[in-house]
Amino acid sequence: MAPRKRMAMHNHAAEASLFKRRAIFTFICVVVLLCILFTNLYQLQILSYTDYETRSNDNRIRVVPVAPSRGLIYDRHGQLLAENQPFFSLELIPEKVTDVASTLDALNEVIEISNDERENLLEALKYHRRFKPITVKNRLTEEQVAAFSVNQHRFPGFSIDAGLKRHYPYNGLMTHVLGYVGRINNRDQAALQSAGLWKNYAATNDIGKQGIEKFYENLLHGTPGHLEEEVNNRGRTIRTLKSVAPIPGQDIHLTLDLQLQKKAMELLDGRRGSIVAIDPRDGGILAMVSSPTYDPNQFVHGISSKAYGELLNSRSRPLINRSTQGQYAPASTVKPHMALLGLEDKVVTAKTRVWDPGFWQIPNVDHKYRDWKRWGHGWVDVNGALVHSCDTYFYDLAYKTGIDKMSHFMLQFGFGERTGVDIFEESAGIMPSREWKRAKYNQPWYIGDTISVGIGQGYWTTTPLQLANSTAILANNGQRFVPHLLKSVENDTTKVDTLIDEMPPLELKDPRNWEIINSAMKDTAHKSRFVDAGYTAAMKTGTAQVFTVAEDEKYDADTIDEHLRDNALIIAYAPYESPKIVLAVVLENAGWGGANAGPVARALLDEYILRDESPTVTAGAPNNDRP
Amino acid sequence: MTAHSYRPNIWQRLHIDLPLLLGILALMCFGLFVIYSAGGEDIALMERQLVRIGLSLAIMLFVAQINPEVFRRWAFPIYIAGIVLLLGVHFFGEINKGARRWLNLGFMEFQPSELIKLAFPITMAWYISKFPLPPKKRYLAGAGVLLLVPTLLIAKQPDLGTSILVAASGIFVLFLSGMSWAIVGSFVGGVLAMLPVLWFFLMHDYQRTRVLTLLDPEKDPLGAGYHIIQSKIAIGSGGLWGKGWLDGTQSQLEFLPERHTDFIFAVIGEEFGLIGSLLLLALYLYVIGRGLVIATRAQTSFARLLAGSITLTFFVYIFVNIGMVSGILPVVGVPLPLISYGGTSMLTLMTGFGILMSIHTHRRFVDR
Numbered sequence: 004m005a006p007r008k009r010m011a012m013h014n015h016a017a018e019a020s021l022f023k024r025r026a027i028f029t030f031i032c033v034v035v036l037l038c039i040l041f042t043n044l045y046q047l048q049i050l051s052y053t054d055y056e057t058r059s060n061d062n063r064i065r066v067v068p069v070a071p072s073r074g075l076i077y078d079r080h081g082q083l084l085a086e087n088q089p090f091f092s093l094e095l096i097p098e099k100v101t102d103v104a105s106t107l108d109a110l111n112e113v114i115e116i117s118n119d120e121r122e123n124l125l126e127a128l129k130y131h132r133r134f135k136p137i138t139v140k141n142r143l144t145e146e147q148v149a150a151f152s153v154n155q156h157r158f159p160g161f162s163i164d165a166g167l168k169r170h171y172p173y174n175g176l177m178t179h180v181l182g183y184v185g186r187i188n189n190r191d192q193a194a195l196q197s198a199g200l201w202k203n204y205a206a207t208n209d210i211g212k213q214g215i216e217k218f219y220e221n222l223l224h225g226t227p228g229h230l231e232e233e234v235n236n237r238g239r240t241i242r243t244l245k246s247v248a249p250i251p252g253q254d255i256h257l258t259l260d261l262q263l264q265k266k267a268m269e270l271l272d273g274r275r276g277s278i279v280a281i282d283p284r285d286g287g288i289l290a291m292v293s294s295p296t297y298d299p300n301q302f303v304h305g306i307s308s309k310a311y312g313e314l315l316n317s318r319s320r321p322l323i324n325r326s327t328q329g330q331y332a333p334a335s336t337v338k339p340h341m342a343l344l345g346l347e348d349k350v351v352t353a354k355t356r357v358w359d360p361g362f363w364q365i366p367n368v369d370h371k372y373r374d375w376k377r378w379g380h381g382w383v384d385v386n387g388a389l390v391h392s393c394d395t396y397f398y399d400l401a402y403k404t405g406i407d408k409m410s411h412f413m414l415q416f417g418f419g420e421r422t423g424v425d426i427f428e429e430s431a432g433i434m435p436s437r438e439w440k441r442a443k444y445n446q447p448w449y450i451g452d453t454i455s456v457g458i459g460q461g462y463w464t465t466t467p468l469q470l471a472n473s474t475a476i477l478a479n480n481g482q483r484f485v486p487h488l489l490k491s492v493e494n495d496t497t498k499v500d501t502l503i504d505e506m507p508p509l510e511l512k513d514p515r516n517w518e519i520i521n522s523a524m525k526d527t528a529h530k531s532r533f534v535d536a537g538y539t540a541a542m543k544t545g546t547a548q549v550f551t552v553a554e555d556e557k558y559d560a561d562t563i564d565e566h567l568r569d570n571a572l573i574i575a576y577a578p579y580e581s582p583k584i585v586l587a588v589v590l591e592n593a594g595w596g597g598a599n600a601g602p603v604a605r606a607l608l609d610e611y612i613l614r615d616e617s618p619t620v621t622a623g624a625p626n627n628d629r630p
Numbered sequence: 631m632t633a634h635s636y637r638p639n640i641w642q643r644l645h646i647d648l649p650l651l652l653g654i655l656a657l658m659c660f661g662l663f664v665i666y667s668a669g670g671e672d673i674a675l676m677e678r679q680l681v682r683i684g685l686s687l688a689i690m691l692f693v694a695q696i697n698p699e700v701f702r703r704w705a706f707p708i709y710i711a712g713i714v715l716l717l718g719v720h721f722f723g724e725i726n727k728g729a730r731r732w733l734n735l736g737f738m739e740f741q742p743s744e745l746i747k748l749a750f751p752i753t754m755a756w757y758i759s760k761f762p763l764p765p766k767k768r769y770l771a772g773a774g775v776l777l778l779v780p781t782l783l784i785a786k787q788p789d790l791g792t793s794i795l796v797a798a799s800g801i802f803v804l805f806l807s808g809m810s811w812a813i814v815g816s817f818v819g820g821v822l823a824m825l826p827v828l829w830f831f832l833m834h835d836y837q838r839t840r841v842l843t844l845l846d847p848e849k850d851p852l853g854a855g856y857h858i859i860q861s862k863i864a865i866g867s868g869g870l871w872g873k874g875w876l877d878g879t880q881s882q883l884e885f886l887p888e889r890h891t892d893f894i895f896a897v898i899g900e901e902f903g904l905i906g907s908l909l910l911l912a913l914y915l916y917v918i919g920r921g922l923v924i925a926t927r928a929q930t931s932f933a934r935l936l937a938g939s940i941t942l943t944f945f946v947y948i949f950v951n952i953g954m955v956s957g958i959l960p961v962v963g964v965p966l967p968l969i970s971y972g973g974t975s976m977l978t979l980m981t982g983f984g985i986l987m988s989i990h991t992h993r994r995f996v997d998r
Contacts, residue, residue, distance in 0.1 A: 013931070018763045021808040022934045026922050029806070029938070033918055033945050037911050040952050047866040047956060048904040055866025062863065063879045235883040 064244065065234045068206035071225030072167055074252030076181060076215060078261040079287070079490050083172065085181055085216070090168040091143040093151065095124075098133035099160030106158060107139075113154045114147045116140060134239050136164065142304060169209060169216075169303045173261075175296035176268055179324035180259065180288075180426065180488060182214020183299035203227055206249075212302065214324075214426045215257065215488060222492060225252035254493040258287030266610045267292040270603045275591040277325035277467040280607065283475040283576065283585045285503045286484025288424070289611070290586075291468070293325040318566075327422075327429040330464035331589050334545035335392045335596070336574045337413070337459040337470075339477055339520045342385050344412045345400045346516040353519050356382045359395035365402065365450055372398050372454055375546070389523040389543065390530055394458050401457020406448055409456060410436035415509050416473035418465055423485045423504070432469055435462035460548060471587035474574040477524075478541070478582040480517040481509035525579045532601040538612045539579035542604060544596035545572035568592035573600035577608045584611050645694040645991040647924065653917040654968060654983060658683055660910065661894075661969035667876045668890040668897040669971065675890070679971055686980035693984025697992050698933050701985065705752035709776075712749045715742035716783040723787075731787050743792045744978045746780045751799040751939040752985075759932040764808030773804060788834055791950065791962040798946045802939040807931070840960040847957065857893070860886050862957045865899030865907075872903030890971040892963060895955040910969075914948050924990045933989045940982040947979075 047055065076085035093114065100106055103125065107116055120140050131137050139161070143151070148163055155161070169184045187195075187210045195201040195210075204210070206227050211217035228249035233241045260280075267278040271294040280290040297314055306314075314322055323329060345351040361379035362371040374380065374394040380387065388396035401409065414420065419434025433439070435456060437448040455461025465473075472486050485504035492499050511517065524541035533540045547570040571593035576585040586607060593599040641648050662679065669675040715733060719742055724732040733740045754776060761769050777800040785793035805814060829838065847855035847862075864880035873879065878900035880886045889897050899907050921941025928934040947967040953959035955966075965975045 013762050015931075018808070018931050019926075019934070021763060022806055022931070022938070023926050025806045025808060026926050026938060029802075029942060030919065030922050033942075034915070036945075036949055037915060039958075040949065040956065041908065041911060043953075043956050043958050044865065044899065044904055044907050047862060048869055048899065048907070051866050052869045055863050056869065058863045059867035059880055062860075062885050063883050233879075233883070236885045241883065 063233050063235075065232045065238070065240070067230040067232055069228040069230060069246075069249050070206035070208070071227055071249035072251045073169060073184070073209075074223040074225065074493075075254045076223075077254065077256045078259045078264075079256060079289075080261065081256070082261040084177065084257065084259070084261070086170050086172060087167040088170040090166045091145075091148045092141045092164050092166070093139040093143060093161060094136040094164045095139050095161045096134060096136050097128055097131060097160075103128065106161075110139075110158060110161070113150050113157075114140065114143070132238065134237070136162070138164075171299045171303075173265075174298045174300060177259065177264055177291070178214075178296050178299045179293040179326060179428070180214055180257070180291050181299065182216040182218075182426070183212055183302045184209040184216050185212045185302045186210075186305065209303070213428060215255075218425050218427055219255055219489065222255055223252040226250040255489060256491045256493070256498065257488050258282065258285075258289065258490045259291070259488065260289045260611075262614070263290040263607070263611055264292060266290075267607055268294065268296075270606055271590075274593065275319050275325075276593070277329055277589050278586060278603065278607065279326050279467045279471040280584055280586040280611070281471050281475050281486055283478045283482075283484075283582045286472075286475070286486045286505075287490060287503075288468075288486055288488050289584060290607075291326045291488075293323070293329070295319050295321045297321045324426070324428045325589070325591075326467045327424060327426065329466055329589065330430055330432055331467070331470075331570055331572065331591075332461075332463060332547040332549075333418075333459040333465045333470055334547035334570070334572055335394075335459060336543050336545035336572045336587070337418075337463070337465075337473070338389055338392060338397055338545075339524055339543050340413060340416055340473060341397055341400060341409070341457060341459075342389055342523070343477070343511075343516055343520045344404060344409060346385065346519060347412070347511055347513065348404055348408055350400060350403045351385060353385055356384050357388070357393075357396045357399050359383055359393055361395075363395040363398035363454075365454070370451075385519065386523045386526060389520070390527045392544065397457045398454050401453050402450070404457075406435070406437060406453045406456065409453070410434055410439075413463075416476055417469050417483075418463070418473060422468055422472050424468060425487050425489055429468070430466055432465040433462055459545060467587045467589045470572070470574055470589075471585055474576060474587060475582075475585040476509055477517070477521065478576040478585050480514065480521075481511065483508055521579070528575065528579075531597060532605050533608075536577075536605070536609070538577055538608075540575055540577035540608055541579050541582075542573060542575035542601075544601060545574075546570070546594070546596040547572060549592065565592050569594055571596040571599035573597075573604045575604040575608060577612050584608065642991055644691070645987055646691070647920070647987045647990045650917065650920045650924070650983065650986060650990075653913060653920060654980075657910075657913050657917065657968040660913070663875065664894055664897055664901075664969060665890050665971050667878065667901060668881050668894055670882075671876070675971065682972075682976055686976045689977060690980040690984035690987065693981050694987035694991065696984075696988055698930075698936070698985070698989050701752050701936070701988075702756050702932050705749060705756045708745070708749040709753040709780075712742055712746040713779060713783070715740075716746065716780060718742070719787065720783065731789055741974055743780075743784045743787070743789060743796070744974050746784065747792065747796055747799070747943075747978050748981055748985075750776075750780055750796055751803055751943065752936055754800045754803040755932050755935040755939060758803055758807045759930065759935055763931055764810060765804070767810075767813065770804070770809075770813065773800070776800065785832070788837070789963065790837060791964040794950065794962065795943055795946055795964070799939050799943040802942040803935045806925075806935050806938040806942075837960075840962070844957065844960045857887050857961060858957050861893055861896040861955050864896040865956055868900040868903045868906075870904050872899070872901045872906055875901050877901060892951065892965055892970060893955050894970050895952050895966050898969075899956070911952075914945075918942075918945050921986055924986050927993070928989050929993050937986050937989050940986055944979065944982065947975075 072087055075083060078084055107121055110116060124139055127137055151163060171181060186208060187204060191210050192201065195204055203224065203226060211220040211223065216223065226249060228247045230243055231245040232243050235241055263280060267290045271278060271292060274294060276294055278290060278292045279288065281288055301310060359374055359379040359381060361377050362373050364371055380391050380393045383391065383393045383396050387393065413434050419432055421429050421431045440446055440448050452461055456463050468486060476483050483506040485506060487504065489501050491501060521541055524543055525539060528540045528542040532542065549567050549570060571590040573588045573596055576582045586604060588600045588603050590600050662676065665679055666676055719731065719733055731741055731743060733742060754773065757773060757776060758765055777797060781793045781797045784796055843855050843858060847858040849855060851859055860880060864878065864886050867880065878897055880900050881889045881897045886893055886896055898910060918941055921937065921944065925934050925937035925941060928937050944967055947964055950959060950962060950964045951966045954961050965972055967979050968976065
């Protein structure tokens with residue numbers, strides 16, 4: 004082999020032409036392969052251009068939502084009830100601080116950093132992106148902000164972040180009306196998502212949790228704006244490309260009268276109970292107090308579980324809105340309504356007299372239904388029965404009317420149904436009926452049940468708001484409104500009054516019956532509590548048994564447990580001729596209605612009717628003068 | 631070449647092929663612009679690259695002065711030395727990023743595989759051109775041994791990119807030598823048959839991952855697929871005209887990894903668009919064309935095969951790099967020639983171009 008190899012001769016011309024052919028072939032291959040590369044580039048850059056352009060922008064553009072500022076809440080005279088306060092927190096950018104621990108030591112001489120705050124920060128730093136601000140301390144006081152600001156040069160990487168937080172300047176005064184805002188939790192998120200509103204909350208931390216704050220969340224919240232920021236691969240902001248300002252939430256004005264609200268709270272004086280005052284001319288709620296109350300501001304900043312536990316477990320149930328959720332037997336406060344039914348149903352006339360020996364018996368039954376006055380009131384007509392709150396008269400009336408008519412008639416006064424007031428925390432109360440008892444207890448209705456309901460006891464329960472509303476219907480001779488808290492909404496700079504939700508009036512077969520009842524209530528007022536009032540008023544008191552006293556037992560407030568003592572109630576309105584205010588007062592376990600709730604009603608009406616007529620007070624509101 | 635002048639002009643006396651040099655300089659200038667943008671306008675980076683360019687031009691000029699005969703004579707001993715050094719790397723090499731590629735010579739780090747990249751095609755050309763062409767089948771066994779030893783040693787480091795380049799440079803010599811189509815066909819068949827063996831026995835897990843990632847980069851968008859996804863986004867979002875120099879968001883905002891080295895083509899695609907990419911491909915085609923012209927005009931089989939192999943290897947760089955960056959080939963560490971930031975590959979490439987120029991300018995113009 005080897006020798007032959009050496010003998011082999013090179014044919015240079017042939018080799019050159021062979022090479023040339025191969026070179027041309029490879030060059031063609033090169034061109035073809037470059038075409039493949041080009042085709043692929045054409046596919047990427049021309050055919051799929053929009054797709055990749057979008058993905059490139061998704062990479063680099065971050066949309067940062069900007070929270071709108073929450074609408075403010077005012078009372079009817081423009082007093083600020085809920086505001087947004089600047090809120091300062093101390094933040095640090097981890098990558099700008101080399102030794103966090105020693106810097107915190109130095110910082111501690113300027114602003115006190117508690118051990119908890121220190122530990123929380125050091126723990127959080129482990130999981131935090133290095134260029135993103137992290138909170139060191141929340142809720143700085145203005146002194147702390149000032150102290151830090153003059154020393155800021157010593158702490159590079161630390162800065163003060165300012166935001167807005169809800170603040171309720173009157174603290175617990177109307178917690179149950181205004182409610183409060185709190186951190187958006189999972190439930191809120193789910194609700195917003197199902198309502199399709201979640202995207203509006205991208206930058207928002209807090210949401211209305213109760214009361215007006217919750218009911219008018221959509222008005223108050225506003226529309227978020229956004230910043231389009233260009234970011235690099237580590238998420239650091241390079242520059243802002245575009246900014247769209249948020250639209251602040253709308254300011255709203257409530258029908259509440261701050262001064263009256265304050266007075267009502269003062270009159271309750273920490274006792275358990277509720278006061279609701281309504282302007283009967285439009286159903287606007289002037290005051291709505293539930294006592295005891297609590298400070299809503301602690302919920303804004305996140306209430307401690309200990310403090311929350313105390314509120315939750317307190318025997319006096321401060322978290323309940325007694326005005327709309329408290330269910331009380333209306334007792335004698337519904338005697339005017341019952342009397343009206345009797346007149347309307349012609350069971351009695353204005354002149355019908357009933358003998359009251361101090362008790363009443365169902366015909367042929369031994370059981371005695373006692374009047375509150377052991378020895379009786381003697382002969383009473385409807386006026387007397389209301390003025391003296393004669394139980395016997397109403398036992399008889401109820402017996403003669405029957406539960407079906409009572410139940411149907413009282414429904415028209417709003418008993419047993421939610422009034423539709425503009426807060427979510429509302430109970431319907433119970434206006435009992437045969438069907439209701441069958442459904443609830445699977446028991447037939449007994450005559451005895453009817454007798455108890457006839458004096459506003461038994462199964463009948465009502466909320467103070469329902470009671471006030473039913474009184475407004477009486478005072479209005481049947482004109483009905485949905486009681487409400489929202490008076491007007493500010494659009495840009497103009498205030499737009501909300502439409503008043505008027506319901507079809509309650510019409511009587513004989514409208515003269517209104518006057519019989521109302522004048523009896525006026526007599527009730529002016530023969531007792533309002534005898535020396537400088538204006539005309541109408542009222543009816545009530546004393547509701549919480550505890551059933553046996554037939555022959557004597558109720559003695561001093562010997563029974565406080566929680567079993569009678570509830571004191573009163574309904575009242577003034578001026579009699581053209582009512583401007585209607586109110587219902589319930590004092591839990593206070594005893595006699597006249598003696599305990601009476602002074603509260605008197606003081607409140609004095610406050611409202613006799614107060615110096617300031618020019619802003621319901622100017623121009625129509626008066627529906629009594630015929 | 632009508633002149634057949636015996637009075638060589640200034641370029642011939644400097645042993646420079648001007649058309650090739652202009653193509654190379656055009657690519658390098660283009661590269662500098664792109665590196666300025668991709669490197670975040672880093673002047674120090676530019677200075678280092680300029681020094682490399684200067685150094686590699688000097689080396690090219692120096693190599694061009696050497697008569698191709700010298701390469702032919704020294705090819706095999708240098709090849710043997712290269713193999714020894716590769717073995718040295720295998721046993722004593724520095725480990726860097728999980729691969730054993732470098733020899734620490736005390737004063738500098740040295741990559742013997744770069745030496746092989748140069749020595750191997752020369753050796754192959756030397757070996758094949760000893761025989762009349764086309765080569766007989768029986769000479770192919772020797773060629774196979776010459777090819778397999780360095781290829782496997784480099785693949786073992788592991789450095790798949792370089793071993794592909796080395797193997798390709800040898801295969802080009804064989805193909806250009808006029809190896810029969812039957813052998814070419816059976817070789818291609820053999821390589822295809824080897825693929826499963828390669829997949830199951832020879833490839834590392836990370837290499838298998840790269841291939842799988844190529845097929846479906848979206849499967850692991852933040853892990854293995856990240857490079858290729860970001861690179862395709864950069865190229866695709868460039869569109870026809872590109873986002874403009876220094877305005878590529880993928881590169882300027884650092885979404886694109888390795889943007890001034892292996893993935894620099896994505897920056898070109900993003901900032902200069904399809905037009906810019908096309909311009910680059912045209913420049914490359916021009917340089918390749920010129921290289922093949924030099925090869926066909928060479929006077930000996932050795933020179934022809936060597937020049938052809940160097941030129942086509944240059945193309946392999948281009949194809950593998952752009953194919954990988956635009957998502958049609960798996961990720962292997964091959965830079966974009968004359969453009970990517972980095973020294974070693976540029977020195978090797980420019981030495982190759984020096985050899986081309988040497989071949990072209992040392993022809994004897996005698997009437998035949």
